[in-house]
Amino acid sequence: MDRAPGPSLRVKLTLSYTGFLLLAGVLMLTAGWVFLNRVPHIGLVLIPDYRYAVVRSFAPTAAVALSFLLVFGLVGGWFLAGRMLAPLTRITDATRMAANGSLSHRILLPGRRDEFRELADAFDTMLARLEAHVAGxxxxxxxxxxxxxxxxxxxxxxxxxxxxxxxxxxxxxxxxxxxxxxxxxxxxxxxxxxxxxxxRSFAREQVDLSLMAEEATETLLPLAERHGVTLRTSGDITPATGSPALLLQLTMNLVHNAIVHNLPERGTVWVHTRAGPGTVVLTVENTGEPVTPQLASTLTEPFRRGTERIHADHAGVGLGLAIVKTITQAHDGTLTLGPRPAGGLRITVELPAP
Missing domain, CATH: 1.10.287 (Helix Hairpins)
Structure with missing residues (x-):
């Protein structure tokens, strides 16, 4: 946005400090003048036309005091405004660098927490997330x-x-x-x-994850039979709010992933739903080869495949768990992946209850 040039914030703060200091000085001198004018003084009573004498003696002193306050206010206000606005200058420089495409720069403002440091920390957090998002x-x-x-x-x-x-x-x-x-x-x-x-361009409706789990297992039962995998479904009614199509796709992807990345024969997939305090949980477990925690933490990245977990007859497109993660986040839920002690994977989707 094009804006007309104007005085800097440092100049405005300097003038504000100086004006406030001069106002305080004027009020103080006025109070002194009122005191001298209204309170009888024995030395002034003996002098004819003592009021004129008071003005003649008081005015030069007041002028010198106000001049000193003016100079002191400008110099001190300029220095104080600069010290106060130094963090804002660093934040502005970091913002310009980010606008030019440099997302690796951080403000790292030192000192104890105050409004400027909270702003700098929030900006650093935003830059870190934005850098990670752009890299992703x-x-x-x-x-x-x-x-x-x-x-x-x-x-x-x-x-x-x-x-x-x-x-x-x-x-x-x-x-x-x-x-x-x-x-x-x-x-x-x-x-x-x-x-x-x-x-998140979808309408939210009342859904039941347990019914979706049953539908997914029934649909993928022929695939499980071809792979020699047994499907076992259990759990409670789990009402949730979201997109029926996306949540069904989430469940299908989890069950499909558990079937094709399983043991060569006599594998098992467990699909379980439960309702917790304020949440509904869908858990899909499968037997299979041992999976390290490091590998499990990367399986939701797009096109990331654990080569030791891929069957030659069905490698997939590499987006199954990435879609699960995105749908879970779009429904304000959490996705957890972890290896099973006996081999295979355990995936848990936790969504807020309606």
């Missing part, structure tokens, strides 16, 4: 570009093969193109769903 967005954009480029490159290669060898069996090429195209569509839909959940 950059990684996400780079990963998404790479993931989308892969199926396009494969499709181009298959089409080049078909064009170079017209007599080649086209059924195999068409089948592979179908698989690659399906993966690209799934990835695009996952990106759209992630963006929709992140923007």
């Amino acid at each position: 967005q950059q990684r996400f954009a780079a990963n998404a570009s790479h993931e989308l480029r892969t199926p396009l490159a494969i499709s181009k290669a298959l089409l080049d093969v078909a064009r170079a060898d017209p007599d080649h069996d086209t059924r195999e090429i068409i089948e592979r193109l179908h698989v690659v195209n399906t993966r690209a569509i799934d990835l695009t839909e996952a990106l759209l769903l992630l963006s929709r959940a992140d923007q």
Whole structure:
């Protein structure tokens, strides 16, 4: 916004300090004059026209005192205003650097807590979160570009093969193109769903997580049977408020992830819901290979896959748990991932109760 130039805040504070000091001086001199004028004084009573004598003696002293207060107020006010506004100058410099794209700079204002230091700490916290968000967005954009480029490159290669060898069996090429195209569509839909959940552009309704858990397990039962995984659902009625479509997608992603990242045979998935004090909780556990806490803490990052937990027949698009995290945050909930002692993963989604 273009603004007309004006006096700085330091000048305004200096003039305010000086004006207040001069006003106090005038009031003090006025009080002295009133005292001398109204209270009888034996030395002045004997002098004819003593009031004129008082004015003649008092006025020069008052002028000198006010002049001293003026100079002292300007110099002292300028110095005090500079000391008071020094933290604000550092905050302004950090703001300009952030506006120019430098998000790594921090104010780190020293001293005890006051209004300026609270503002500086809040600004540092905002910069840290903004830097992490921008870095995450950059990684996400780079990963998404790479993931989308892969199926396009494969499709181009298959089409080049078909064009170079017209007599080649086209059924195999068409089948592979179908698989690659399906993966690209799934990835695009996952990106759209992630963006929709992140923007919180959805209507909230009354839902029951226990019913969604049952629907998810029933829908994914054929997939579980193909992988030799047993699904077990239990829990209480868990009413919540949110988007039915997004919360169902959250539950589907958790159960799907637990099925495909399980033991090669005789695996188990436990889906449990419960209502706590002020919250509703959905927990999905699965058997599987041991997972380190370090790996578990990174699985919600977009396109992050634990290679030791991926089956060759279903690698996914790498956005399942990232979508779960975004939907949970969009519903003001918390997502917790942790390894099971016997191997596998335990994922807990905690949402506020209506």
